[in-house]
Amino acid sequence: xxxxxxxxYGTLMRGFDHPMAQLLSRAADFLGKARCHGRLxxxxxxxxxxxxxxxxxxxxxxxxxxxxxQELLREFDMYEPVARDLPSRxxxxxxxxx
Numbered sequence: 001x002x003x004x005x006x007x008x009y010g011t012l013m014r015g016f017d018h019p020m021a022q023l024l025s026r027a028a029d030f031l032g033k034a035r036c037h038g039r040l041x042x043x044x045x046x047x048x049x050x051x052x053x054x055x056x057x058x059x060x061x062x063x064x065x066x067x068x069x070q071e072l073l074r075e076f077d078m079y080e081p082v083a084r085d086l087p088s089r090x091x092x093x094x095x096x097x098x
Contacts, residue, residue, distance in 0.1 A: 004069045006076075007034055009061035010047055020079055024064060027072050034063035 006028065011018040014030065038059045040047040049059055066072045 004066045005031070006064045006066055006073075007036055007061055008064065009040075009049065009059055013062050020076065023072075023075065027068065028064035028066045031063040031065055033060070035060045 006024075008021075008024065010016075012021050012024060014021070014025065035058050036049075036051065037053065037055065037057055038049045038051045039057045040049055040059055042048075
């Protein structure tokens, strides 16, 4: 896994007026369109990504290189909490390599 790369989808992509998308555009370099094997599920009022081994399950998004990964990921973790202390539930925010 490359800790300075971030895959995003939905309102975090370019062209959206979301505050976190604006932060990303200022603090990271756009590398290009990307996709990963996974499925989106409705979690309350927002989509949640669950990785999948099925080649037919594809989520389209974008890939960024973070200029200051630790600082920016801390901001994203505050916005989208990570449920690391709940072993019976998947992480609400996960990180995967492209």
